[in-house]
Amino acid sequence: MLFRLNIEETLQKLLRQEDTDGDKKITKEDRGPKRFKLQTEDGAFYTVKGTYYLSNLLQELAIARNKGKEYATIPLRRIEEKPANRISRMIRRYFWDDLTRTIDEAGIMKIVGDEKAEGKEQRIYVPLKDEHAIEYYNKLKRKYPEINISVLPDKITPEYVLSINNKPGILALKLEGKKGVPFVVPGGRFNEMYGWDSYFEAVGLLLDDREDLAKAMIDNFCYQIKYYGKILNANRSYYLTRTQPPFLSSFIREVCEAGKNTDLKWLTEVLTIAIREYESVWMVSGKRLTENGLNRYLAEGIGIPPETEEGHFDEVLEEYARKYELNREEFQQKYMNREIVDEELDMYFVHDRSLRESGHDTSWRLDNVCADLNTVDLNALLYKYETDFEYLINTYFDGTFQTTEGKSYSAAHWKEMAAARKRLINVYLWDKTKECFYDYNFKLNRQTFFESATNFYPLWAGICNQDQAEKLKEHLMNSYKARGGVLATTKASVSHVPDHLPKRQWDYPNGWAPHQMVIWKGLLNYGYEKEAEELVYRWLWMITVNAVDYNGTIPEKYDVVACTHKVYAEYGNVGTEFDYITTSGFGWMNASYQYGLSILSPELREKLNELADPDILFK
Template sequence: MKNNHIIYLVLIVVFAIGCQNNKETADFYAVDVNQTLQRLEAEQDTDKDKKITEDDTAQKSFVLKAKDGSEVTIEGTYHLSNLLQELAAAKNEGKTDVEISLKSIKEQPADRISRLIKTKYWDNLTRRVDQSGLETILTDTKASDGLIRRLYVPSTDSVGVSYFKSIESDFKNFEVVVLPENISPEYVKSINDKPGILSLQITNGEGTPFVVPGGRFNEMYGWDSYFEGVGLNVDGRQDLSIAMIENFAYQIQHYGKILNANRSYYLTRSQPPFMTSFIRETFESEEGLNEEWLTQMLNAALDEYFNVWMKQEKKLTATGLNRYFAEGIGIPPETEEGHFDTYLETVASQYQMPLDEFIEGYQTGAIEDEAVDEYFLHDRSLRESGHDTTWRLDGRCADLNSVALNALLYKYETDFAYLIKTYFDDSFLFEDQNLDENYWMQIADERKLLVNQFLWNEEEGSYYDYNFKTQKPLIYDSATNFYPLWSNLASPEQADKMKDKLLQSLKAEGGILSSSKASVEQFASSEVSRQWDYPNGWAPHQMLIWKGLLNYGYNTEAEELAYRWMWMITKNAVDYNGTIPEKYDVVNRTHKVYAEYGNVGTEFDYITPEGFGWMNASYQYGLTLLSDELRENLNALVDPDKLF
C-alpha cells in the first residue's frame, strides 16, 4: 500500500512537471493589453517604426508576464512580431485584457500568412461605391481637388443617377456629376482638374463590391482584379469574383471599356484584357452560377473584344495584330509632380522658354507639338499595358505589336470557342451574328500565324514585341515574352525552347525577373530605375508563367519557381512583421524596392490589415502548386538554393 502511495505521488509530480513543460504549447496567458504592448515596444522596437523586424537591434527575447504571475519567454523576430500583432489587434478591438495563445504566436509562417489572407485581407480590401462605402473611398485624395469630392455617374445608367443624386446631400463637400453620353478625350481633359471616382454597378440599392489592390490604390483596377480573382477562387470567395466580373460588364456597357481603374482621368484608357479567363475560371469553380449569368457576361466580353480591341487604326494595326493605344490629350494627370520634368525641360529649352511657361502653353493648346503629343501617347499606352513603367515600352509602346497583348487576345478567342461549344451547344447569337467554335478557332489560328510570323524569333527561342513602324523586333528579354505559354499559343517545340530561354535569362533567386539586366543596360536612356524592370519581380508575371509551364508539362520547373517566390514572400513576412508588399527585388529577395513609386504595402503600424491584392493571390495560388513536402519546407523556411 505504501508503495502505491509513493507511485501515486510520483505520478502527480510527473504530471505537474509535464503540465509546466507543456504550458508553452497548451496554455493561454491573460495579459494587460496596453501595458504589455508598451513594454514590448520599448524593449524590442528599437527603430520606433511600430514594427518588430530584423532591422531592430534588440536581443529579440521578451518575457511575457501574465496577470496571474506566470511568465513565458518569447524569442525571435517572427514570434515577437506575431505577439505585437496579437496585442495590436486586441487594442484595435477596444480590449484592455486578452488571452495570448502561444499556439497562435508560434503558428507556422506559411499557414499564418495564408490564413490571414483568407480570413481577413480579402474583406479588408473590399470596397463598394454606395452610401455605405463612399466615405472610405472619398477620403482618398484622388477623389478630390482639395475642396470638392466628386462622383461621376454615366448618363446611360438611370438607376445609378437616381440613386447617387438621392444621397448627394448625405456627404459633406460632395458633388455627383452626370457624365455626357459621348465621352471624348477633350471632355476628359477638361475635368482633369476636377478628379473624382467613377460609379460602378448599383443593384437593389447596394453597390456591387470589388477588391482593391491596397495601400494608396483605393479603386477597382482592371488586370489586378483578374489576378485577385484567381486567389479569391482558391479561397472560396467566388462571391467577390462574380461581383468584379459584373462590374467589368457595367464598365463595358456604360464607359465603353474595362477601365484602367474607376477614376475620372482613366476614362480614355483601358487595361490588359483578362475578362474571358476571369469569367471561365469563376464560372467553372462556382456551382451556383447559371447560363443566364454566363450569357450576360459573355455578351459583355464580346462587346469589349469587337468594340475596344478590334477597332482599325487604334488598337488593331495593319499587321493584323494589336497594340496598346490609350487616347487622351495633354500630360497624364495621375503622376506625381515633376514626373515628366526631365523630358519637358529638354523640350522647353528648344522653345527657349521656362519649363512652367511651356507646360502651361502646351496644356492650354497654345503650343502644338506633334513630337510631344507622340511622347505622351506612348506614355499613356504604356500605362494602359499595366507596365508603368519599363524601358521596354518607354517612348515606343503605341508602335509595338506586343507579345503580351496578342497572347491575351488569342486567349479571348479560344475561350470564346470553348465557352460557346461547351455551354451553348456551339451556337451563340451576338449582334445578329451566330458565332460558333469554328468561327473563333479560325480567328485564333489566324492570329497564331501572325504572331509566329512577326513575333517569334527562332534563333533566340523566344517571342519579342514587334515594332510595326521600324518593321523590326524589339529584342528585350521580358517576362511578358512568355505569355504565349499561358495562353497555349506556342507549339510544344516552341515551348521547350522558351522554357530554356526563360530559365537562362529571367530566373532569379526569388522567382522570375520582370526583365533581364542585359536588356535594361542596353535600352535604358538614363540611370532612372523602372519598377517593371530588373531586379524586380511581380506577382502577375509569376502566376502567368507558373500556369504556362504547367500547360506544357513542365511541372518541376513551375514548382521550383513557385517555391522560390513563396519562400521570398514568407521570409520577408517573417523578418518584417508580416509585410506583404506590391512587388519584390527578386535578385536580393527583399521587399525593399525604391524604384519610381516606392513599394505599396510596406507602410503600416503594428499589423498589416490587407497585404496587397495580387500578392495575396499569388500566395494562395502558389500554395496549391507545392507538394506537401515543399509546403513543409516552406514553413521551415528551407532556402530554395538547398533544394533545387
C-alpha cells in the same frame, strides 16, 4: 498555452522594449533584446523570443484592439505559427475583406475621401444613361453635401477628360438597388478597382472560396464596358480614355469552372459584353488593331497624364522647353493649356499613356514606343479570348451562342479567329534564331528583341507547340530565374540605359506577381511541373522571409535579385506603410501566395515553413 493580456499595457511595454526605431513594427532592424516575458493564465511565465514571434505577438494584440477589446486571450500557437501557414491564413481571413470596397452609402467615404481627392473636394462621376445611379447618388448627396455628383456626357472624348483633369473623382460602378456591387482594390493608395489587378486577385479569391466576390468583380467589369466603353485602367476620371490588359474571358471562364452550377442567364449576359469588348475595344481597324492583323495598346488623351508623380516627366519637358526657349515651368503650363502644340511631344504622351494601358508603367521596353508595338502579351491575351469564347460556347451553349443583342456566334468561328491569330503571332513575334517570342515594331517592320517576362505569355495562352515550349522553358530558366523568382526583364535588356536615367519599376532587378502567376500556369500547361514548383518556391520563399523579418509586410513588388521589398524605382513600394499589423497585404501579391501554395507539393510547403534556402534546395 494561453495568455490573457491587457492590450494597451502589453502593447506599450512591448514597443518600448523592442521597437527601437519607433516605426510601430518589430523588424530585424530593431535592436531590442528580442526576448519578451509573458505570464500564462495559470500563472506560469513564458519568454517569447526572436523577431518573428515578437512581431506575431504585436499583430495579435493589434487584431484584438481593432475589435474594441481591452483584454486579449492569445494562444501560443498563434504567436509561434509557422510562417507560410500564417501568411495564408491572414490573407484568407483578414486581407480580402479589408481590401473590399463598395460605392454606396456604406462604403463611399472610404473611397471618395482618400488621398487622391483634390483638397476637400470629393466627387463621383456617374454615367448619363444610368438613371438609377444618378437618382441614388443625388439622394446620397442630400445626406452628405460634401460629395459632388457629376454626370458624364454621353460621348466621352479626350478633350472632355482634359477639361476635368483639375476635378478628379471616382467613377460609379454597378449598383443593385441601394447596395454597391463589391470589388477588391490593390491596397495602399490604390483605392479603386484596377483592371488586370482584379483578374489576378480573383485567382486568389477563388482558391479562398470567395466565388461571390470574384463574380461581383466581373459584374463591375461589365458595367464599365456598358457605360464607359471599356474595362478601365481603374475607375478614376482621368482613366476614361484608357483600358487595361484584357483578362475578362479568363476571369469568366475560371469563375464558371470554380462554381458547382453555372447560371446560364448570368453567363449569357457577361459573355455578350465580353464579346462586345473584344470587337469594339480591340478589333477596330486603325485603333488597337493594326494593318498586319495583330494588336497594340493605344490609349487616347491629351497632354501630361495627371495621375503621375510630380517631376516624373521633368527630363522630357526640359528638352522641349529648351526647344521653345522657355523654362520648364513656363513650357509645361503653355503646353497643358494648348498654347503650344508640339506633335512630337504629343506622340511621346500617346506612347506613355499606352504604356500605362499595358499595365507596365513603366518599363524601358515600352518607353516612347509602346503604341508602335504588337506586343507578345497583348496578342497572347486576345488569343486566349478567342479560345475561351470557343470553350464557353461549346461547354455551356452546345456550340452556338445567341447574345442578348441578337447576334449569333458559333464556337467554330472563334476557333478560326484563334487559328488566324496564332499564325500571325508565329510570323511576326516568333524568332526562329533566338527561339523566343518578341514584341514587333510594325512601324519599323522588325522585332525589338527586348527580353521581358511578357515574352512567355504564349505558354499561358496555349499558343506554343511542344518544341517552342521546350525552347521557352530553357530560355526562362537560364536567363530570367533569380533567387526570388522570375525577373520582369533581364539585366542585359536594360544594360544600354545610361546610369543617370531613372530605374523603371517593371525592369530588372524587380519581379511582379502577375508575371510569376502567368509563367507558373504556362509551365504547368506544358507539363513542366518541376520548373514551375521551383519558381513558385523561390517567389513564396522571398515573400515569407520578408514577412518574417519585417512584421508581416506583403508589398506591391520585390527586388528578386536582392530578395527584398526595399525597391528603389519610381513610385516606391505600396503596402509597406502600416502600424502594428498589415491588415490587407497587397491584392495580387496575396493572390500569388495562395496560388503558389496550391501548386507546391506538401514537402515543399513544409520546406517553406522552415524557410529552406532555394539556392541550396534547388542546386
